[in-house]
Amino acid sequence: MAWRGIKNGTLLDLMTEEFQTIVTTDKNLPFQQNLAKRKLSAVILPSNRIRIVIALMPKSELALTTIAPGQFVELTISD
Numbered sequence: 250m251a252w253r254g255i256k257n258g259t260l261l262d263l264m265t266e267e268f269q270t271i272v273t274t275d276k277n278l279p280f281q282q283n284l285a286k287r288k289l290s291a292v293i294l295p296s297n298r299i300r301i302v303i304a305l306m307p308k309s310e311l312a313l314t315t316i317a318p319g320q321f322v323e324l325t326i327s328d
Contacts, residue, residue: 258282265289270316272309278321285319292316293323301326 252263261282264271270290274297284291292312294305302309305324312322 261287261289269318270313276323279323284321288318290316290318290320291322293321295323295325 250263250267252260255263261284265287268289270292272292272294274294276293276295278291278293292309294302294309296302304326308324312324316322
């Protein structure tokens with residue numbers, strides 16, 4: 250999408266135009282950005298390791314169907 254080099258709030262603003270929810274491993278996102286002012290939500294994974302992402306697929310699917318704009322959902326393996 251030619252977004253290389255675009256950072257922080259500007260990047261989130263661009264994402265809002267294209268996406269409803271992002272999936273990330275950035276655990277600091279809820280403390281650094283206010284998604285409530287955007288129509289964007291975020292599902293936060295504990296790692297981008299394939300085995301962890303696969304193990305969290307059921308929780309990820311549930312989060313993606315229930316999350317509302319402006320919300321963050323942080324997934325964990327131990328739940």
